[in-house]
Amino acid sequence: MISINGLTKNFGELEVLKGINLQVEKGRVVVVIGPSGSGKTTLLRCLNILEVPTSGVVSIGEQTLDFSDRVANKHIAAFRRQTGMVFQGYNLFPHKTALENVMEGPLTVKKETKKAARTKAASLLNKVGLGDKMDVYPYQLSGGQQQRVGIARALAMEPNVMLFDEPTSALDPELVGEVLKVMKDLAKEGMTMMVVTHEMRFAKEVADEIIFMEDGIVVEKGAPATLFSNPQQVRTRQFLRMIQ
């Protein structure tokens, strides 16, 4: 479902991604871990082209972009539509209800009818456990509830892949579980997911594969059972020791 080959990203002189190669099969959940500044967020942002890679080839589903050439904006827009992204902050429209927030993408980008968008949004809000909050505004919701609306909003675009960038980092500890539960359910349903998180329990329970990044490269990857209990690289060992 996802294939990344020789992906690099520079910000001016700073080389943040130094040639990433990764494959993610359909229905798999990959959790990316690593120290702050190692390039995890940039990797996710390059996958939905919020950052334009400096070089490399990225494929999602049937679509491939080769960044050794200049890529036309219309190709980027079509490519981006295959991914749903959930951010640390929820970025909901404050003047729209939960339901309207989830309807917005299907209405404006997919040009769905209001009726179809409303039916889908209601069903997605039910799915994330917010069936009783459809008509309230973001300020009336807890952080965990807002983040669940954020997930429903991303799902409304019917993406092939869901990208999560530290989705629980801004939440009070007691609200983390409800968001992780929605993510676990999605994983069980077979959604292909790439998740940057510090939630190691989630990583151990849900991930099919852990990617350890440091300094713009993939240092080590493997199944959680192997990587956490028997890391091969010194740098992975050092990082795991620090966070445990």
Ligand code: ADP
């Ligand atoms: P992580 O998610 O692992 O903490 P990031 O991908 O956020 O790492 O950042 C990797 C490096 O890239 C950091 O040194 C960061 O300062 C730098 N960086 C990220 N975004 C930008 C940007 N838009 N402009 C310049 N430097 C950036």
